[in-house]
Amino acid sequence: AELFYLKYFASDYHAASTAGGAFFTVHPRYKDLVKEHGEPGQGQPKISSIKEQAIVVTIQGGESGKTFTKKVLRTTLVKNIQVMIQRQFKIAPKDQLITWIDPTNQKIVLTEDPTRDLAYYYIKSDCILQVERQ
Numbered sequence: 001a002e003l004f005y006l007k008y009f010a011s012d013y014h015a016a017s018t019a020g021g022a023f024f025t026v027h028p029r030y031k032d033l034v035k036e037h038g039e040p041g042q043g044q045p046k047i048s049s050i051k052e053q054a055i056v057v058t059i060q061g062g063e064s065g066k067t068f069t070k071k072v073l074r075t076t077l078v079k080n081i082q083v084m085i086q087r088q089f090k091i092a093p094k095d096q097l098i099t100w101i102d103p104t105n106q107k108i109v110l111t112e113d114p115t116r117d118l119a120y121y122y123i124k125s126d127c128i129l130q131v132e133r134q
Contacts (some may be wrong), residue, residue, distance in 0.1 A: 001118065002033050002036075002037060003037060003115065005030075005033065006030075006033055006034065006037055006040045007040055008118070009023075009027060009040075010040035010119050011032065013027075013030060013034075013040060013065075015039075016121065020093065037113075049077070050073065051123060052073070053073045053074050053075065054070075054071055054073060054074075054125075055071070055072060055073070055074055055118070055123065055124060055126075056069060056070070056071050056125045056126055057069070057070055057072060057081075057118075057124040057125075057126075057127055057128075057129055058126070058127070059081070059084070059085060059088070059128075059129045060117075060128055060129065060130050060131065061082045061088075061089045061131050061133060063132070063133060064089065066088075068088055070084060072118065073118075074117065074119040074123075075117045075118070075119060076117060076118050077114065077115060077116070077117050078098065078110045078111065078113070078114040078115070078116055078117070078118070079093065079114035079115065081098065081099070081110070081129070082096055082111070084116060085098070085131050089131060091131065091133055093114070095133050095134050096111055096131055096132075096133070096134065097109065097111055097131070097132045097133070097134045098110040098111045098129055098130070098131055099129070099130050099132075100121065100123060100128070100129050101128075102121075102122065108121055110129070115116070
């Protein structure tokens with residue numbers, strides 16, 4: 001529920017962070033939740049159809065070097081991706097380390113919080129997720 005709350009008010013939070021305002025008087029616990037769960041994303045633009053939400057991700061296995069491509073929704077949870085990886089690479093979700101290199105060349109670990117969706121990490125179509133055994 002807290003993650004939903006953070007994501008729901010993310011755009012208001014970012015607007016208040018840059019311009020000030022009454023956001024923090026209306027949402028006094030928001031700063032504490034940001035410290036606990038991390039900074040929320042800027043928010044995704046509203047997408048009207050499922051076809052527009054679909055993205056293509058390539059998942060690359062570290063040890064075997066095997067890859068597979070899958071069409072998923074931006075709202076797909078990381079834990080659902082973990083199940084796909086388990087089926088394909090025979091690596092249990094608790095042993096998976098899924099990373100993605102964002103456009104700023106920063107390595108982002110997706111398995112730290114498997115309850116977040118791909119949109120939270122700004123994963124776009126044609127990106128490569130790398131899987132390693134922990």
